Amino acid sequence: MAAKSRRMETRVDPETDDPIAQAARLTHESASGFVVRAARLEADRVLARTDPTTMPAERFDALIGSLDTADSALTLSRVAAQRRRFRRE
Numbered sequence: 001m002a003a004k005s006r007r008m009e010t011r012v013d014p015e016t017d018d019p020i021a022q023a024a025r026l027t028h029e030s031a032s033g034f035v036v037r038a039a040r041l042e043a044d045r046v047l048a049r050t051d052p053t054t055m056p057a058e059r060f061d062a063l064i065g066s067l068d069t070a071d072s073a074l075t076l077s078r079v080a081a082q083r084r085r086f087r088r089e
Helices: 014-026 031-050 057-067 074-081
Strands: none
Touching: 014 031
16 A cells, blocks of 8 residues: 555534444444545546446447347246245235
């Protein structure tokens, strides 16, 4: 891990601070460590959505073509036909 050389400050209301402090205690982290870890995870998730996915044209065409071909899904059909253990009400 790189040395910590930058500082971030934030102000929060008690309704935000209390659950953060509780979650930090449950994960055995400091509140700031918890917030930094959670913010980093969310930042990575957001940035990952902006990364383009590239593949060779032939592979893309094969992928799109496979969507037009139905799979027999025999196991799925058999399971769907079984009597359900639970009911939705």
